[in-house]
Amino acid sequence: MIKADDLKLLRINYLRGPNIWTYRSVLEVWLDLGELENYPSNKIPGFKDRLVALLPALIEHHCGVGERGGFLQRLEEGTWAGHILEHIVIELLNLAGMPTGFGQTRSTSRHGIYRMVFRAREERVARAALDAGHQLLTATIRGDSFDVKAAVHRVRTEVDNCYLGPSTACIVDAATDRRIPHIRLNDGNLVQLGYGASQRRIWTAETEFTSAIAEGIAGDKDLTKSLLKSCGVPVPEGQIVNSPEEAWEAAQDIGFPVVVKPSDANHGRGVTLDLHTQADIEAAYHVAYPEGSDVMVERFIPGHEHRLLVVGDKVVAAARGEIIGITGDGRSTVRQLIDNQLNSDPRRGFEEEFPLETIVIETNTKVQLEIQRQGLSPEAVPAAGRFVVIERNGNVAIDCTDNIHPEVQYAASLAARVVGLDIAGIDMVAKDISRPLAEQGGAIVEVNAGPGLLMHLKPAEGSPRPVGRAIVDHLFPETEGDAAPGRIPVVGVAGTRDTHKIARMVAWLAHLSGRQTGLACRDGLFLDRRRVESVDCANWEAGHRLLMNHSVQATVIENGAETILRDGLPYDRCQVGVVTDLEGFEALSHYDVHEADQMVRVMRTQVDVVLPDGVAVLNTADTRVSDMASLCDGSVVLYGLTADVPAIEAHRAAQGRAVYLKQGYVVLAEGSHEKVLSDLGDIRTRQNTAFPMSEEALLAAVATAWALDISPDLIAAGIETFDPDPQPVRPAGSTAFFR
Template identity: 40%
Template structure:
């Protein structure tokens, strides 16, 4: 097949890549699965040329008939199938439909060519990344099987689909967690799943709260312990004057029988610290019944304690108390069937379980009824067997307790309870100390006061389930998640922290550090990510390249952070998306050729589209700070939903003049007799910030790239709300020292030689750095022109032409070039990268000034060679990979030289 990297001659789809994109990304505004698929010979076989394919596909997944596709109407996708569409497009729709069969109602997807014949980008949304990933893989297997059954003869779609659904149910949130999340999402509260279970963070940074099912960050651990100890709970409630059954704690069968005798039959036997009704036996009328019930209660008790309490007759009610107030009441009816005079008890159970609302565990609104020995015994106690046919209308109980987890049903009684009963339930939650409590009432009628009719509180539950309230079998659902979110985020409170995202080809790290420094000076607890690592409140907590989405999520999880500054790299966006939903400010510095030819990004226009993702993630209330001097960056203004703030070093920029005339904001550079002045313009207001030569990062205004970075940082700080005098103070106190900005224009002196350590690694960056090198020495410093020595390198995953361009550009600015290589060659052979840079330097011709060219592959050896080559008064520029190692080596060289000089002085 022409253009393909492999000859895929069979009719099969091959998944080349599959990745989960979390947050806005290159392909979509929202999280999605990205698959790169090679359809091989199917490129020549659209679906209209595959006999029987459409019919078999619709038989396997009938829901596909509802897909609208690009037609915008139900059945549009089927029309495309009949007209002829390609296997990649089919895979997209199958993946969406598989997720829909798991209860994930999503419709967003698209399939686009990669530019390589037969290879496609298949993009589809997901709600849970595990489910989305499995759906993509199963979709490919199903399409392959329908097209070529012999390729995988053991493939059984029904079995595979069932396994997929079971996995989906296992990883899904329970109904209680899901209800809280849906409420949070409706309020635009961000969330992150912190484990594979139900631990979830709501909000960002200093505003973050956590939930685990219906336990929250404000739930008292002591209150949970009290609620787990039923005997202690009863004692506290009794001391508060609340109606509770008489009870005793026992540790043996004989002790249980003795306690039942003292309390008086009938009694209830249950584990002291159990849950979900497990091990509970009620209405035990004699010692034999107690002896029979005790072993199961003991088995379900975590600490071996069993409670015996008086049996209260009546109906079972669950009162849900949140924040001290009753928000829902449900009557729980034990698992049962109703006779119809035709079917046996066993058949009635099967018919009841056929209700689509019933599932395994908590996956659906009702739980399947399980027949075990206790259920059979209970049926027998009512005068039936499992093969008996109960009379029409007669109820046959299959469980004694009304828990939903054992197959019970719920009836909403929220607005029927007597005020006295409401007061009792609310007081019980306060006595135990729970913010969210499930109060179990047993009484004849919740509409009558229990103090008069008899009954009382039989249990207080921490982390009560919401399912019986949000999805009652009978009655209106109650929106119980609302008061939970109100408890965590009272009206008017914040859930988000300001996020500033900085991207561009060059200058990202320096600009990010400048912004963080300004807000640190304001007393903010700043979380910052960059290629240097993760910094929390000015402390480096992780030393690594942290310019990706995982590091961003780490910052947003930190409970100290009240403002985030993220360096956003191209690789992270393509690999995983932004990792968060939106940023309040997007800063785009520049777009230049770098990293091209990687991950399908082959042109500078495509690279600009990648970096534009941060601009697309700006909300209406946010802003994009854009370089007006870079046309690729300037064009991103159309993708911004918020306001645009320009910065420019070019005088009389017409775009900025028109923008500010309409009330817009910009940061400009104005020449004056005293030097270049950075001015912030807001409509007609002109606010001077600082002269460039007074800012340490600009090296007396000579480092124009840092002038641009400074202007971008000032603009970002201004739109977030930093006062002007604090912006000025922050910029004046920010220095490009190794300790404040390691590897970014760090200036030191070694043996009388000026040495600059910088991370420059591409031709556009070298052009900017070279302009600074050319200006470094003031005119008239002496009759001898100082020598300029450069150590040059780049990463091995750049294109050959990019490496040659770097060498050619460096040759224009340095007298001596020493070419080295990174420790990680990124797939290149030793010396290959260096040879390409040398080749570029040698091609500079008349434009070049380099007179000496040397290759020293090891970075530390190259550093030593450069310092040896230089004389006092010269300039050495080290383009580094491992800034820390190079800096340490420079200090060592300086200390050794100083020690030698001291030794000579003492001898003389």
């Protein structure tokens, strides 16, 4: 009898960086199939039909067959539970709105034990999908019912809780398209783009260039208007008021019609337009008051509401709003008509991903007032054919970027500069933005810091605009010869043979070349010559901390095989990747590594992440290491104790670079050309120094420094002057490391 409960999840491990499976983060699951090892899918009666009935979109999974229906073909032929679970989890993620196409399942050296992985941008979401997938698979094997919709909802809830908002996500995606790495700095939308000293930070559509002063000005609408007016930007006349009575008095002074709104809210909350009567103005005051610190009355500008997005000094997108309403049928109430005619629009929803909001009368006082102004209530039944206005503003979702008049663009850009914002949402009222504002009486009514981008990414009508790319290009201007924007030189040193000594020597040489250098190795965590932690820091966490440090201009990170297997690498790509050897497998049985040949798959991870303009530094003492040269996207520097090994000879014949010994002297060779580091003398005399390095390790350090374009003379001088005794750890409370 088949026991579905035999499928056990033995171990779940989140690999946060590039790993033996892929360049990206994955959830790795160790499975024990138990009795199911004897029951592939074609031996479980009715299993395929039950599974496809629950997840019909599995027909789209190509699997290893490489075509639509490939996975279903595997089910018919017979495949095992681990592989099936992989596809179930991937499909649940797809249904939850977080599509992924990567997954693998492999057997281990133990009978019935498998390793299954799938792409996982966030660990919590991946674990939720795994749990739901495990339950679905178990129920399907048993023939029990299963609520797929509820399972997808659980996963979707985690997606909503964990993932970046749409505005932040579009910027991160644009950065990724330009090969700029990112690090999420909190559970919200604070994100670092780039590494170390080359980084920029964003928080939704605010950047590190957005000053607190500018944001404060933008939040004070009255102050904003006075500054804009002083620079000749057209703005409506207005006054701050402190009571409904003052609002009415101000309206009389300004002249009808007027607008009543909060002085520091946004997204159109609490704004009521086109007011003429005392009752409406006083009621509008009560709508605006809870939404901000003050209430403002200003002259009503006829026309359409517009939002222009300014990035740097350019308008990169524009959207127009529209008055929305319902048309009576003589039978339905206002509430029913709103649901049937407005909320049924697929563009409306509660989540951030929808360009228009769902209208809920009970919580929307602005809509309540608008209905009341027309002599109706939510339960009233409008006559057939009667048009009832529901919202006059806040529905900005029609793209009109191509229609902006140059003078309108100039006014919007000037408004952003006057306030001091590098990225701003300019709210403008105009009948037609293809004409100058002056000739139509248009005006700028608000300037917003941290503007939402969704209206430009998913307009209800018109073309989406690449606003994320515009923001990334603003933060990282494209310059000639800059092949890696947002990056600093990252050196990864992988292996066991004196890798900490290689890392320390390379960090010293990088420091001498003029870069403030961070180092994470088993000797500790270093910032230039200061040791800031004395514990073993050859791990993911320490390396990641260096990449977050604003002052670091280059990093050297030691990576052991266990770090790669347990966490993945702390960086997405590196400038130089060093592999010294394939030793140490004896300590890795926990990861099902039992021989040196298996280490090739582990250590090649360091070579796989070398940038196209980067360098792999490989030891020729082991042909399995030097053979990794073919895996490198960049160039290769080989090193070895002698020049007469086949790998170095072939590499030099192809005009490649190599470092080796000749009569005890270090030689840097490129093709047939050789340069001897004579200043080092015979390195065999260096074995009894305070920092003894093997000849092989010293060659690796020289080769790595050369790969960083450090001059041979500076390399020789640096090795001569290296002091192995760093300055001590700074006392508690020091801020030297994180600046």
